[in-house]
Amino acid sequence: MKIQLAIDDIALTEAVGLCSEVADYVDIIEIGTPMIIQEGMRAVRAIREALPDHQILADTKIMDAGAYEAELAFAAGADYCTVLGVTDDLTITACLKAASAKTGGVFVDLICVPDVAQRTRELEGLGVELIAVHTGVDRQAEGVTPFAEFLQVKAASTASTISVAGGINEDTIGQYLAEGCDIVVIGAGITKASDPVAAARRLSALAGRGTENS
Numbered sequence: 001m002k003i004q005l006a007i008d009d010i011a012l013t014e015a016v017g018l019c020s021e022v023a024d025y026v027d028i029i030e031i032g033t034p035m036i037i038q039e040g041m042r043a044v045r046a047i048r049e050a051l052p053d054h055q056i057l058a059d060t061k062i063m064d065a066g067a068y069e070a071e072l073a074f075a076a077g078a079d080y081c082t083v084l085g086v087t088d089d090l091t092i093t094a095c096l097k098a099a100s101a102k103t104g105g106v107f108v109d110l111i112c113v114p115d116v117a118q119r120t121r122e123l124e125g126l127g128v129e130l131i132a133v134h135t136g137v138d139r140q141a142e143g144v145t146p147f148a149e150f151l152q153v154k155a156a157s158t159a160s161t162i163s164v165a166g167g168i169n170e171d172t173i174g175q176y177l178a179e180g181c182d183i184v185v186i187g188a189g190i191t192k193a194s195d196p197v198a199a200a201r202r203l204s205a206l207a208g209r210g211t212e213n214s
Contacts, residue, residue, distance in 0.1 A: 001177050001207045004057065004163060005200070006187035007047075008032035012039050016050045018196055023051055025200035025209070030057045030185065031078070041076035048077030055079045061109060063087045066094030074102040082132060085110045085119050093126055107132040107163060116149045117156035124160060131157065132185075135166030147175060154179065170199070173206045 005026040007015045012035070019029050029051060031043045036058065039046075044058050057080040058073035066083060073081035083095045085108045095106045111134040113119045120131060133153050135146040146166035153162055164176055165185035176184050186203055193199035 001181055001209070002027040002183045003200075003203060003207050003209065004028040004030050004165075004183050004185045005190055006030040006032050006059070006165065006185050007043075007191065008034045008187055010035075010191060012043055012046055015043070016046055018191065019047055019054075020050055021197050022190060022200040023054060025197075025204035026054075026186075026190075027209075028055045028057055028080075028183065030059055032187070033059045033061055036060065041072060044073065044076035044078050057082070057107065059109075062091065062095055064091055066091040067098045070095040070098035070104075070106065071102070074098065074104045078104065080105045080107055080130070082107045082109045084108075085113045085123065085131075089122075089126055092123070092128065096127055105130050109134050110149070110153065111136055117152045120153050120156040120160070124158060129160050131160045131162050133162060133164045133166075134185075137167075140167045145172070147172075150176065150181065151179065154181075170202055170206060173203060177206070177208060 003026045029047055035043050047056055056078050058078040060073050060081045062069045062083040070081050083092050099106045107130040108123050108128050109132045110116045133146050133150045135144050146164050150164045161182045163183035164181050168184050169189040190196050190200050
């Protein structure tokens with residue numbers, strides 16, 4: 001299982017340093033939506049310069065102008081961008097077309113989708129291969145986790161790579177590994193830890209990445 005590090009609400013200079021420090025323990029660096037709002041594509045370029053060999057995801061949460069906004073992310077150096085699953089199918093297919101031209105990928109984020117299983121089937125019918133199960137921070141504050149929706153998406157999917165985001169930490173990562181999750185997204189579990197490198201190392205081991213002695 002891969003680990004995706006979400007960089008959301010820290011300063012860009014701090015983020016570059018943190019990503020460099022934990023690079024051995026994570027597979028994908030996510031430039032989170034808050035950072036994109038604050039810094040724009042400059043954040044993607046900065047992380048790409050610091051970590052030229054890592055995969056980078058720009059959490060663009062595209063809702064319209066799919067091709068144009070996806071191309072902005074890919075031009076800045078992102079390997080992946082995100083589009084919202086609640087948007088129009090035409091926007092999603094436009095993102096997919098832009099990604100294909102740049103040999104990139106598009107994760108469809110299912111946040112706020114009312115029936116994630118049905119939408120998963122529809123998305124795969126459009127050619128989607130990357131699906132993100134996502135419980136937002138405001139729902140997390142009410143005790144909601146993404147686990148139940150992940151199981152629904154996992155059962156409905158026939159071929160997609162599935163990532164899961166929503167407060168996953170050292171205590172809960174194991175249940176996602178046990179159920180065959182492809183990618184877990186970790187934000188505060190690393191970025192807000194008292195020792196982010198040690199936390200990343202432990203999470204890497206718990207995810208089965210085999211880097212516990214790195």
